[in-house]
Amino acid sequence: MEQQAQVQKKKSPIRLIILIVVLLVAGYFIFGKIRFALTHETTDDAQVEGQITPVLPRVSGYIKTLYIRDYDSVKAxxxxAEMxxxxxLLQLKEMEANLAQSKIDIVNAKATLNNALVSLKVNKGNIDLSELRLKKAQQDLDRDKNLFAAEAITKKQLDNTQYNYETALQEYQNSHKDYNAADSRLAVLSASVEKAEASIAVQQAKIDQQKLKLTYTKIFAPQSGKIGKRNVSEGQYVQEGTPLFSIVxxxxxxxxxxxxxxxxxxxYRGKKVEIDIDAYPNLKITGTVANLSDATGAKFALLPPDNSSGxxxxVTQRVPVKINFDNIDQIKNLLRAGLSVYVVANNK
Structure with a gap:
């Protein structure tokens, strides 16, 4: 028993030393963590962002050919793709045929207008002629009235002269009516020509628009980058504005x-920070604060919170901070949009 007690006494200092060392090491690490937390600002609510541009068709139709595959590299x-x-093309031919018919119609309308102008000149000449006849008939009537009063002519001769005057008067009035009718018809025909010309302009604009739509059947990459996953396949019908795929x-x-x-x-803007990417834990990356958002992330939500009700x-709000990589050219081949990162900024 005495020997066992002596052995325990000999072992007790070693255990105590181990415990003290463990406590010292733990204290050192805890102190380091506390000191780091007090002198640095960190967040793991961060990710790599990139410019992602969706490729959208500007016309509806069937996909004829796709020239790219998933994750292919493309140039601007x-x-x-081609639709x-x-x-x-059939619609364009129909529009061009309608335009040709409209051009023929405007030629006919102009010819009818020219005929109306000639008729108007003839009517003007008829007015002048009927006016001369009316003056002569008036003179004959006045003379025969004087002769009849002097009993130089008979009543029948005076009646004939009166009839000739009234006939000339009616012809004069009719010629004026014909002239007014021809003049009003001229306005209608002029309006028809203007309408035909406007119709040609409208049809020409539709043809130009159709030709522009034909150019939209060929879809070009809006920027250089890599294709994401394709959302369509050849032969599929797509509506105008339907996302086909995106380019990163x-x-x-x-x-x-x-x-x-x-x-x-x-x-603040220009502050240096350290960036740790979860995908590359051994990669040391630095960055620079480019800008701070003027609103919290909650304000950009579809339904922003309203604290005035209920x-x-x-809740502690978060503010988006944009950070640029310092050595982007050296690491851009490793980066992917959406990768999770850990950002550390000192308090100095």
Whole structure:
């Protein structure tokens, strides 16, 4: 028994030393964590962002050919898809035929207008002629009235002269009516010519628009980058504005980090930060704060919170902070939009 007690006494200092060392190491690490937390602002609510542009057709129709596959690299202006243009070409031919018919119609309308102008001149001449006849008939009537009063002519001769005067008067009035009718018809024919010309302009505009639509059947890449997953296949009918796929600009990336509102006092434009990407834990990356949002992330939500109604519960808000990579050219081939990152900024 005494020997066992002596052995325990000999072992007790070792255990104590181990415990003290463990406590010292744990204290050191805890102190380091506390010190780091007090001197740095961090967030894991951050991800890599990039320019993603959807490719949309500007006309409806069937996909004739797709020149790209999933995740292919493309250049700006490269032909990536083509739509069937058979229906549009038939519509264009019909429009051009209608335009040709309208041009023939306007030729006929102008010819009819010219005939009306000639008829108007003839009517004007008839007015002048009937006016001369009326003057002569008036003179004959006045003379025969004097002769009849002097009993130089008979009553029948005076009646004939009176009849000739009334006939000339009626012809004069009729010629004026014909002239007015021809003049009013001239206005109608002029309006018809203007309407035909306007119709030609409208049809020409439709033809130009149809030709523009035909150019839309060829779809070109709006920017350089990599294709995402295709949403359509050849032979599929798509509506105007339906997303076919997206192109990710693989030359420009940045980070959007959502810091808490009580962390913003040490963040400003131009501040250097450290960036750890979850996909590459051993990669040391630095960045620079490009800008801070003027509104919290909640304000950009579809239904932003309204604290003026209901019970209020204070929630710490987060503010998006845009961060540019310092060595983007060296790491852009490793980056992917949407990757999770961890951002560290010191309080100095």
């Amino acid at each position: 202006g490269q032909l990536v 069937d243009d058979a229906d549009l 600009d693989n030359s420009t990336y940045w980070v959007v980090a959502n810091f808490k509102e009580n962390q913003l006092q040490h963040l 019970n209020f519960v204070k």
